[in-house]
Amino acid sequence: RLCAMTNSARSQITDILTWIERTLDPRTCTTDELWYDHMDSQSDRSLPILYQPFDVNEARHWADRGRIFDFLSATGSGRVLDLGPGDGWPALNLAPHVQEVVGVEASQRRVEVCRENARRLGIANARFLHVAPGAPLPFPDGSFDGIAAASSIEQTPDPYATLCELYRVLRPGGKLRISYE
Secondary structure (H helix, E strand, C coil): CHHHHHHHHHHHHHHHHHHHHHHHCCCCCCHHHHCHHHCCCCCCCCCECCCECCCCCCHHHHHHHHHHHHHHHHHCCCEEEEECCCCCCCHHHHHHHCCEEEEEECCHHHHHHHHHHHHHHCCCCEEEEECCCCCCCCCCCCCEEEEEEECCHHHCCCHHHHHHHHHHHEEEEEEEEEECC
16 A cells, blocks of 8 residues: 555656646756846845944844944955845945955846945945856956855855855955855
8 A cells, every 4th residue: 555655646746747847847047047136135125224224223233233344354354255245235334344345146136236236325346246156256366355255155056166266266364254044
């Protein structure tokens, strides 16, 4: 009886997968194509500074400010790379405190959002580039004094390869600051 149930269940799964392939015409895609390219804002416009004025009475605004200063203390005030800035966080919050910040993003839509947010906020020392997931970064070795990666490395196709690439573009003695979801 167990074998019959297993065969029946296997048959049902095969039928469902066949139906999906024939009816929905699925294709392989990356997270940026599936989610991030379709979002107006990853944060639902809730980020302090980027979308809302800093409110001293909001604990989450203080928590956000603390995270920004944590990234700053690690990455320094020189040239900073932000891997996966989403709506521009932390890149646009770091920008007033650093020489330059460059955000690399797998989603072209997120790059456009970051650029618009930088324009709206009057931030001139931040630029944002589209880099396909898992592709080499378009920078020479040792290009950055610090790197911030907030909730991004774990979303790459190969986190180990991503870390190797980040270390390649980090100058000797530079710091990499990572946070995870």
